[in-house]
Amino acid sequence: MPRLLLLRHAEAAPSASRRDIDRRLTPGGRSAAVRIGAYLRSAALAPNLVFVSPAQRTLETLQEIERGLGRDLPYVTVPALYHASAETIFAVLSEAPSNIDTLLMIGHNPGFAEAANVLSKAGNKADLARLRAQFPAPCLAVIDLAPIDWSDANHARGRLERFVTLATLEK
Template identity: 35%
Template sequence: MKKLTLLRHAKSGWDDPVARDFDRPLNARGKRAALRIGQYLRDNDLHYDHVLSSPAIRCVETIEQLAQGVGETIAPSWDKRIYLASAVSLLDVVQETDDRHDSLLLVGHNPGLEDLVLMLVPDRIDDEARDQVEEKFPTASLAEISFPVERWDDVRPNGGTLSLFVRPRDLDPSLGPDQS
């Protein structure tokens, strides 16, 4: 059994004057959301054999806040291919994962992460979590997909089961969409 968890980077600051999108940092709400997701991981005893991440600043800072919430160091492998990647490219990255690892945390960006969930998890009438992902995969949200395979290379479209979808606002309503 292989378990893939996707984490979208936390909310970044569009007001920061940066020359490149790659360099955009998290805003204050994003930092709080990533910290809260880390606390959720700690409280629910969720751990990963391997962490892969986009090296974009907002992903780096998301992992830093996540680690603070978990209460332990997280040492990801940085992979430039994850930055703004399509679902197909992300699937390639997943399929190349070393089979020694049974649980993988992949930290990246939308729309690729949302599209990857929708690609890997079949659309079923009674799957509320998948419907929520299809509606929106908000920043700092986690989606966990389980696959009945022994090798990452055997992960295929429609082959997974979405076992968890957690949004920051599910844990703390103040981390939800702005009320205007």
Template identity: 50%
Template structure:
């Protein structure tokens, strides 16, 4: 079995004169990233490898997640994850190292939302519907695949195990 966690970055400051890649998290975003980390800890989620967009808001989300989890994860910052479309994200997953049985992607919409939607073909119907309705900042989809290599993870074959948004984290 393989597990993929798809995490959209937490709330970032609005775009100003700075480059989009340099946008930082808001105070609420930093808090939500740490809460997401506590969710990881409490749920026993420990990825083998995190692939993270090099954009500041994605890096800060990942760092907050680690703080909240009270753990560190192996990470690789992939330029391809910044503004990645669905096809690029599918390629990133397919090319993941075979020893990474639990892979975490941290990046941006619309690509991450599209990836979660096309991969998760099964799961709790209300959670699937909620995910189809909105993939906010932050949002986490954890999808399990009954395969042994990432290249075999196909559209619609995944089982949605967790869908977590700020509303769940605020409780």
């Protein structure tokens, strides 16, 4: 059963004088991404592959996750993930190699929140309620998908296995 990790990037600085795509993580965002990486390590959730948006903040989120995880991850920068809609996210998912068990996607709202909501048909009621209420920066939705391969992911009866935010990491 494929496992999808949908991660909204960590907190980024406002786009005062920069283009949106060039926004960098704040110091707090960097720290938070390291914590998410450490969580992935401790929960044995390291992905086989990462699809990441080309935005500076998503690439920096990946770098800090690798730091917290303690190793580099194979990744592909996917231009279509920059401010992608849920439909675009599903199209990108359908292109994932069939030999990948766990895929991490790092991107942006509102598309990531919409995709997580569409895919999460079942799961712990409290986690589902928190997911539907807010998808903060950063947060991680771990979704187990029922199809045999990624090409049918958008039709999956996904199960939200867990929903991780900084607040839940502090508990």
